[in-house]
Amino acid sequence: MPAPPIDARSQNAHVLGVEPCGEDGVLLRIKPLEPADPLRAGRFFMLRSLDDTAPSIPRPFSVYRQYDDGSIEFLIKVMGPGTRALAGSPPGTELVCVGPLGNGFPEFEADVPRVMVAGGIGSAPFYMAIQQALEGSHGAKVEPEDLTLIYGGRQAGFLYDLEAFMELGVRVLAATDDGSVGFHGNVLDCLRKQWDAGNLPETVHLLTCGPEPMMEAVAHEAAAKNLKCWVSLETYMGCGVGICNGCSLVTRPDGPLGAWPVAKACVDGPVFSTSAIEF
Template sequence: MQVAETAASSLRATLVSRRAVGPDAFILELELPGMPNDLAPGKFAMLSPAVGGTQQIARPFSVYDRPAANRFTFLIQVLGDGTRELVTLEPGAEVICTMPLGNGFEVAPAEQEIVIVAGGVGSAPFLKYVQDRIAAKAAATTHMILGARTADRLYDSEAFEALDFDLRLATDDGSRGFHGNVVQALGAALDAGELSSSAHFLACGPAGLLHGFADFARQRLLRAWLSLETYMGCGFGVCNACPVPTNPDGPLGAWPFARTCKEGPVFSLDAIQF
């Protein structure tokens, strides 16, 4: 379910537009020529302002959408200085962009049921994934549970709602969709027989969500893949700042740690101790 790495370039991209999609998140559209056509969903970029940024280290973001061959969007939640400086850039500003990085998700064939579990900006790797599944005539076997604390943090859910597939929303406060978190929503759907435990399960979101999902998937013996949002330094395997312990009996067990930026960010659950 993961795909191989592609050679990355570090380029100056131009910020084309910026759009607020909730109380603390924005979609940035960058013009960036020369990227390969066949980018797997789940690949990421390291982004930093070309001028005026205070952070020494670029920040990692999943590629969200590709509205044109030379245009890429990123769905960015403001957490600290790095994200604040990116989302306050004005159109026309230049952004240093190193991409494509990481392995990404393999888009499974139509006969394989897929259940996506995403929270907040954890939806970012999956817009392209769902688009690719629909293009491969696999909409009927593609399901997604998208959750957030509150309805206004279901960032850009309209982009997913516009696609013809099984999308389920969940909010912790019950303000939209299922009342509870995405793992509770998943458990309810499996128990009701609406989703099958023989599906492949793909998850991305904040650490708490991913840990809850990983525990649930192990208890229910689900085949699962996680896209981790680990802290990163370089993004391309040199600084070793993003280790995740491997499972000695798993496919990466020959070495005790894997680098999230290089061997990930997508890992099968049986490959890592998480």
């Protein structure tokens, strides 16, 4: 069984602030007692409130931003008692955080443009991914014109922190089901329209995170065009360190994880090549 990352640790952290974000999200900024080294985009932490009314099982959250002062920010969709407890934490509140966990995005080929396809809260791992691509801090430096984010949601309020993504200086295309912002339709239709209009090169690397049907559709589109594609899975986890088996998924026998019939999103992922897993 693969082991958790050697830099992972369990410790307490203090809440620095919580800001509303979008229709039902927050930006939670915390400072662990022992700050993490610079993190690769796509890695995550397990967070749990110490409030007596909060669930005892932690929740996994992708790192949204990492700051020079050692603090870390998470983009969180408020859905149930666990996320409500985190979202309601006043400054100074102590949380339990376990991490950094997971593999993060790999180093990509420098000369192939990247298209990131996000749905709703699935934009969370892409802010740092874009930052690091522009800086060349994890792999080769990428020019802004070679990075595209297609970001979809049901309506404008579910495009969390859209303005911050636009300020990064890369191409950002919004898509909403109701047409309230950007393209009227889903992200896959938006992606296809860009190809049809000649606005995207035929050969790109696709990265996607969001609802599973959306990721599956993007993966199938990539397969049809013989493109490399990676998914960052939004999987429920109980432990984050490979013990509980709550995030198991089936691998492809002919893929890079074929020796393992079952992979665990927490230690083998959460980022997978679509050649490695079954959808």
